[in-house]
Amino acid sequence: SSELTQDPAVSVALGQTVRITCQGDSLRSYYASWYQQKPGQAPVLVIYGKNNRPSGIPDRFSGSSSGNTASLTITGAQAEDEADYYCNSRDSSGNYVVFGGGTKLTVL
């Protein structure tokens, strides 16, 4: 399968914890990567691999995986975390790149 499914929108109160999920058959073989995109900006990688953060990404961002579902968790969400989040992987064959449809995170 070449599809990754995300909830279109999620909200979280300031300082609380939020989990954004991504489902797809390819996630049984591939860890998802996660990207944050703010309006008018290019996506930024926030999580890759089992649970790796690129330099400069706060440690409140973490990743996990179970079966065909990957999760991005933000522990203690900040106002600046309000953005669109996309998951990404290869498809099950490994030949193609796939993105989830994106989740709009609102910090209340």
Next chain:
Amino acid sequence: QVQLQQWGAGLLKPSETLSLTCAVYGGSFSGYYWSWIRQPPGKGLEWIGEINHSGSTNYNPSLKSRVTISVDTSKNQFSLKLSSVTAADTAVYYCARGAFGTTFGVVIRYYYYMDVWGKGTTVTVSS
């Protein structure tokens, strides 16, 4: 620090060919897959295709008939051509660097990520 600088025509007429180039500065060109991704206004990310330093390509099946991605390793550049454009091809186009990894445990798991992105080029198709 690796940077991607992209450029190309921003306004096209229907049936024309979109042409964009992305230059890689400050890092190795080999060992990675170099992708083009687009984002229509108000919509999500769509992968177009990728190429590695030796010229091996993979394309999104939905665009494959119209897409050509090429590489010029002497300049550390890769390019996108999308033929017969229509209004549906109006989008911000990004170039990005992709990398693979493997984790070994009870089960071997793979991962893929795009860690460096260009700033994006807005392409509008209008008559």
